[in-house]
Amino acid sequence: MTVRPPKRRVSAPWVRTRLRSAPGAAAALAVLVAVTAFLAAALPLTADRYGDAGLRRALETAGPDRTTVQLYTSLADVAGLPRDEWEAELRPEALRGPHAEIVASAGRSLPLDPDQSSHGVRTTKRLVAPDPWLARPDGLPPQFFLVAQDGLADHARLREGRLPKAPDAVTAATRTVEAAVSAETARTLNIGVGSVLHVPGVERAPLAVRVTGIVAPRAPREAYWSTTPVLRGPHLATVPDDPQRSTFWVGALLLPPDAAPAMLGTEGQPERYWHLAPSRSAVHGHDLARLKSAVASLEAGPLLQRARAAASPTLEADTSLDDVFTQYTEQRSAIGPLVAVAVFGTGTVAAVVLLMAGGLAADRRRAELALLRARGGSLRGVAGRLLAETAVVAVPAAALGLAAAVLTVRGARPSYAVAAAGAVAVAVALLACAALPLRAVAAHRAVRVHTARGDIASARPSRRRTVAELTLLALAAGAVVALRTRGTADGTAASGDHLVSLAPVLVGMIAALVLVRLYPLPLRGLARPAGRLRGVVGPLSLARASRTSGSAVLPLLALLTALTTAAFGGSVLSGVADARDRAALLAVGADARVESLRPLPSGLADRVRRAPGVRDVTALSIAHHAHPTDGRLPVPVAGVDPAGYAALARDTDIGAFDRNALRATGSAALPALASPSVADQYGTRPFPVRLDDGDVVTVRIVEVRERTPAVAGQEFLVVDRAGLPARSARPTALLVTGDHPDAAALRRAAGGTAPVQLRAEELAGYVDSPLRSGAERVYTAAVAAGAGYAVLALLLTLLRAAPERAALLARLRTMGLTRAQGRRLLVLESLPQALLAAAGGVLTAWATIRLLSPGIDLTTIAVNASSSPAGRVVLRTDPVALLVPAAAVVALTVGTAVAQAWWTGRRGSVRELRAGDAR
Structure with missing residues (x-):
């Protein structure tokens, strides 16, 4: 007798079976988690990198004279x-x-x-060198500092001669020492190898300084040469209290370190x-x-x-290094909340999309999970299997996204930044893993096979859901009220508070809860009139719109938050661009500016006018140090041609005025346009003003404007140039307007006689900041990612109902529904939800911007807040940013419905009916 061994039950592993049965869904989840983990992990890495770059640029911009x-x-x-x-x-x-x-x-x-x-020794007082062969711009002898700084040979290249040497045992009584000068000093002051300069001595003959070498700095902008900039080149100084503004050169003589004791014999006070x-x-x-x-x-x-x-x-x-650090801290503190608004909004949308992906998977497997529960499966067992199934896909995908972020974003801290990136990647993985089990547990707490039809128009939410929604609504509304109260109380909307960053999410949550409750009302109101229509598409589409799920808060919250973040971000970026352009225009006064402290050569205006891109040229004579005789502070006075200058002010929208108001009438006082501070001080009475060259004119203020193109400051007087003395009326500046004036051509026309300042270059300078540009890139990327997640949320919502819609169209086609009617049916069915999301997005975006605008200061992210010519830049609603995202939602919804109807029409009705029956 043969005894057969007992049969062994072979059970296929749950995870492997489920992944093999739906590889497409698993791959889609992996991609979603990987991309989300990558974006979440890249954020702290990028913020750390642009923070370091911004601090280094702040030090570089401040210069060694401030940072050393x-x-x-x-x-x-x-x-x-x-x-x-x-x-x-x-x-x-x-x-x-x-x-x-x-x-x-x-x-x-x-x-x-x-x-x-x-380190070294230097004189603290300038020493006059009376040698007549030295350069003297206004007949005044140059003055020098004696500097004996260690390491000259290592930081300079020898151009001519040799490096200076000190004689043995230099003392205060030494009569002659050697020195070197920079190439710029030698060129400007007519110094050559072998030149001997004499500086005054104390109780002794002048100290003779023999130049033995001319050197070129190896790194002229670095601290060795630029902590005391006079080492690398001379500069012009003005005689104090001189009405002629006479100038003289100030330079440095570089002594060898061993010659420093010789300074004791001079008046330099070393x-x-x-x-x-x-x-x-x-x-x-x-x-x-x-x-x-x-x-x-x-x-x-x-x-x-x-x-x-x-x-x-x-x-x-x-040192001013602490001031540089403080300015950087203020700038980063002002930029941080703006970036956090986009980050929090995008993070919320990403989290909602992950939850929606889990909900879609749970709905797709509703029959399977209901059958498992009916056959005795426990909630814990089902949830554990679903968690394992999801973790196998989500955890490696999150790790892959983290690795990609670490490898892509270089330059951040290897420890803290990676730890922060890892933490957010783990959070993404946990959310992705928990979405499906939690949704399944919530849907299958009770054992049942058939579920009631979802009908949002007739369904009555449970008391538990009502209490939960009211609680969330109260919390969100309380937070918004608190934010609004703090934001309007002091003008700064809690800049260091995360409540500012959560504003779009809070307003979106309020709007989603309210709109989901209000959405059934118009559907109920239209149900009876629609039933009297003769066509079938209208009543059927309205009935289909009422068949949506009664729990549509998550998809609507995702769309509203994304639309609000996109509109807020668009308004911020638009406001920043407008503020930079306005600040550049105010700083220059026109599209280009040619200005000198001395009168410009005759014919220069005509040469500039012939340059490519130039439309018009306005000549000005500006006295920057004019002084009212009965005032303490100087006031810049600009002499202009009233007609041309009025046209310039009107075209640039900088203090437009009536040209006839400034025309010199031959009276004793010239009519003047003034800033408010000058007008408040001098009123409308005539008062004398001494110009830079000593001439005195009498002016009377007849117009007051906040700004004017000629002067960028807050104090100015503008008069008719024809009423000024001939010497004071000579043009010292040209304001150029045109379509993109050619910078090289303008500089060639100027010929080096005057510096040329362009509006486009000034605008580029505002953008060239790693902290501002890095924050702007992060903001743009966050808004773009939020828009992508919003599209994905919309597609998930439509995908959730796609099988049922396909089966419906197949059934209706067997009853005579045409393809055109099928397209109209799907479009009209999805249009109410799309319009709800679009209208809600516009309202929430408008409300968020109005909520935050009193406390949002765009000055720091647009330009330097401490030197902004445009003043404080506040957030304003941008209609394009407000309406375009909402219109995109409607267009995408309609386009998806049309595409689905077209695709369904190409497939056979029998296949769709079988698929629908199987479902």
């Missing part, structure tokens, strides 16, 4: 010492040791650039100094608090005490 920490000590620290000890304090070995200690102590908290940090240059490549935006603390410690704290112990008890510190 300057430590110095004067001769007061050696007062009372013998002369030989004074001299010893100025020798290189007395400075080199303290420099190493100071750099070592500060470098632990403030990253320093040892190559650009320097001091020792140590320059600590921060390393731009080593600073990070996330370390800003630590950096500010280190700078404060160097200015008046423990680090300064260490430096005093190393160098001198009288050591003092001076």
